[in-house]
Amino acid sequence: MADSKTVSQQEKLMNDQVKNEAGGYVWEVTDMKRLQRFLCLGSEGGTYYIKDSNELGKQNIECIDRIIDNGDGEKLVEELTKFSIEGRTAKQDPLMLSLAMCARSNDLKTKQAAYKALGDICRIPTHLFTFVDRVERIGKESNGTGWGRAQRRAVQKWYNDKNPRSLALAVTKYKQRNGWSHKDLLRLAHIKPANDGIGMVFKYIIKGFDAVKEGYKEDDASEDVQSVFKFLKAVEDLKNTADENLAVHLIEEYRLVREHVPTTRLKSKNIWKALLRQMPMTAMVRNLGKMTNTGVLIPESEGVQMVCDRLRDDTALHKARVHPFTLLLAMKTYQAGQGEKGKLKWMPNPVIIQALEYAFYASFKSVEATGKRYVLSLDVSGSMSYGNVIGSKCITAALASAAMLMVTARTEEEKNFDILAFSDKMVSVPINASMRLDDVCKAMSDVSIAKPMSNIAMGPTDCSQPMLWAKENKKPVDVFIIYTDCETWAGETHPSKALQQYREAMDIKAKLIVCAMTSTGFTIADPDDAGMLDIAGFDSGTPEIIRSFAMDHF
Secondary structure, three states, rough: OOOOOOOOOOOOOOEEEEOOOOOOEEOOOOHHHHHEEEEEEOOOEEEEEEOOOOOHHHOOOOOOHHHHHOOOHHHHHHHHHHHHHHOOOOOOOHHHHHHHHHHOOOOOOHHHHHHHHHHHHHHHHHHHHHHHHHHHHHHHOOOOOOOOOHHHHHHHHHHHOOOHHHHHHHHHHHOOOOOOEHHHHHHOOOOOOOHHHHHHHHHHHHHHHHHHHHHHHHOOOOOHHHHHHHHHHHHHHHHHOOOHHHHHHHHHHHHOOHHHHHHHHHHOOHHHHHHHHHOOOHHHHHHHOOOOOOOOOOOOOOOHHHHHHHOOOOOHHHHHHOHHHHHHHHHHHHHHHHHOOOOOOOOOOHHHHHHHHHHHHHHHHHOOOOOOOOOEEEEHHHHHHHHOEEEEEOOOOHHHHHHHHHHHHHHOOOEEEEEEOOOOEEEEEOOOOOOHHHHHHHHHHOOOOOOOOOOOOOOOOOOHHHHHHHHHHHOOOOEEEEEEOOOOOOOOOHHHHHHHHHHHHHOOOOEEOOOOOOOOOOOOOOOOOOOEEEOOOOOOOOOHHHHHHOOOOO
């Protein structure tokens, strides 16, 4: 290994580097690292697309076969399980496809491990339906169906291991997905119920509630069977009753959820009020517009009081782990008075907006510090304040950037971050932990050429500049993040080269993240460099992607 003070790009800086196609040395993207990328990003490369209409297939994840061929199939399944349980994946499809490929592997140990992990990874029916669909599609490529003995046993176990009442809730809440239903799975898996409670749920799935009612004898029924029967009866009664008071009673008594409510009843104020009483925090925030539209959240109502009490409950916010960016999206969407598709409209309640604002600031307390050293670089050109972010249409790139700056400023130690703006040179932006969102936006605006009093000449978003600045100023940095709209001009020095030069000069395994919030696609990251990430668009899942990448989770 070369001396880091004199090393060139054609020499190794550290032992774990490999040569790329350009002849320089980068940190290797191993097959396991490619798997982790795929689970988090939906691709083996270094780009996360918020809006990606392409359906995933085996061609998207070629590293899986290589991992299995190298004898690490069981370790692969362990990684899938860990990512699922710890909630590291922004989307479920990559995880389900990976598990399906393991289940269809010719390696017996990998196949066994995959089916053993089915219950841990596919925790709700939606996941199970997606997994089964993927297995069948892969099977058809080899003239099979995927419904061998191993799959039948695993699906049998998935249903029979559930508590009867929990299973009844699951099958009535999540009825089908991708053309698959519970009735299909029971038929193909040849499932025999493990107990009478499970058996009642199976009869309901296959024959309907009339058959369940006909065979039910309360005097002979166990406690589990009685509980399942009462729950299923409540679901059916809610579906069929014309009495709104009874519908409200059933929702509150049996803790029924929105998916149980017939579509025709989802315009009712009283129905939504009953749902609100036990609605999880994230679901409540997501449905504020609908509840205002139906009259639940009219000024000075009980509904408004319930919502505001929960949004101002620091303990409940912490338990729900709602990210500040998610709450900012909710607040701006609610303020807009209509959903993204424009069909649902409402008159925003100022009291709700104030409570959302409180929740936004309170939620920063739940974000854990990474302990990493950052340089955050901003595009402060006028275009950042116009147009909508892809994946978050109610906000601009400038506002999204401001929120993410606040996350860093309020969670990391002040000595661990520098915030800079692109101009004819890198200019410091004075942002600290005490500043509110408006203050941050003003600080960003003050360095923009759009301000008449500004004497700073704005320059292009040269994505190499942060690394060149840090190298020149000998700043120790673990993660460089660039926030821009769609301009990702590379300049005279390509960002990957500037990053490599910084690593060599400072002997630090630094990473680069480029967030182009209104871009549908661009290429800055070297796909063979484990330390580079491009993000096209920006949605509520993106902050966790950024955090996971910074923390070396993929």
